[in-house]
Amino acid sequence: GQNIDQPTEMTATEGAIVQINCTYQTSGFNGLFWYQQHAGEAPTFLSYNVLDGLEEKGRFSSFLSRSKGYSYLLLKELQMKDSASYLCAALMEYGNKLVFGAGTILRVKS
Amino acid sequence: KAGVTQTPRYLIKTRGQQVTLSCSPISGHRSVSWYQQTPGQGLQFLFEYFSETQRNKGNFPGRFSGRQFSNSRSEMNVSTLELGDSALYLCASSRDGFSGNTIYFGEGSWLTVV
Numbered sequence A: 001g002q003n004i005d006q007p008t009e010m011t012a013t014e015g016a017i018v019q020i021n022c023t024y025q026t027s028g029f030n031g032l033f034w035y036q037q038h039a040g041e042a043p044t045f046l047s048y049n050v051l052d053g054l055e056e057k058g059r060f061s062s063f064l065s066r067s068k069g070y071s072y073l074l075l076k077e078l079q080m081k082d083s084a085s086y087l088c089a090a091l092m093e094y095g096n097k098l099v100f101g102a103g104t105i106l107r108v109k110s
Numbered sequence B: 001k002a003g004v005t006q007t008p009r010y011l012i013k014t015r016g017q018q019v020t021l022s023c024s025p026i027s028g029h030r031s032v033s034w035y036q037q038t039p040g041q042g043l044q045f046l047f048e049y050f051s052e053t054q055r056n057k058g059n060f061p062g063r064f065s066g067r068q069f070s071n072s073r074s075e076m077n078v079s080t081l082e083l084g085d086s087a088l089y090l091c092a093s094s095r096d097g098f099s100g101n102t103i104y105f106g107e108g109s110w111l112t113v114v
Helices: none
Strands: A003-005 A009-013 A018-025 A032-037 A044-049 A053-057 A060-065 A070-075 A084-091 A098-100 A104-109 B005-007 B010-013 B019-024 B031-038 B042-050 B053-057 B064-068 B074-078 B087-094 B109-113
Touching: A003 A084, A009 A018, A018 A032, A018 A084, A018 A104, A032 A060, A032 A070, A044 A053, A044 A060, A044 A070, A070 A084, A098 B042, B005 B087, B019 B087, B019 B109, B031 B074, B042 B064, B042 B074, B053 B064, B074 B087
Parallel strands: A009 A104, B010 B109
Antiparallel strands: A003 A018, A018 A070, A032 A044, A032 A084, A053 A060, A060 A070, A084 A098, A084 A104, B005 B019, B019 B074, B031 B042, B031 B087, B042 B053, B064 B074, B087 B109
């Protein structure tokens, strides 16, 4: 079976750091994607981890541990525009299939 | 370069009708996949095409079908529409569909079935 778990909602303050966790159990795994989705819009690519470790890209970093079935997205220096849904998705071994978590709604307050 | 382009962006159909949605991938991308997004079920995989062949299929009824053309453009069709088919339909593309290639999404087609 395939199961992707992430928190439903999180709230953080502008300028702060927030970590969004994602755990996965999948039969076959080829990497972990993070997407940002604002209400009424399409998902926007943030990061893709294939190997264990931390990938840093500006204010956003993503970490993967394949042995633990665990990933997190770290957002630094939060801005109001970061208020959105953050989707964790596992890439299956074959056929470019992404299995998505339900998404974490992040609310950034001033 | 241009991103993933989907048409139409918005459409309203009546129960029982059929609908065709179109997707043009990023230039050079040969893998195209389709997803359905609803508030209740989230993002769910429909199918994926690579070099005109369907490589993977999700758990949707046979009313949902798709195809890919030699220029990598793809279409999906939903026949005998039901109210529950109202959703955002997203197309995604990647270079060759193998590990290591980023997957990008289009803006989506909003389908309302009345």
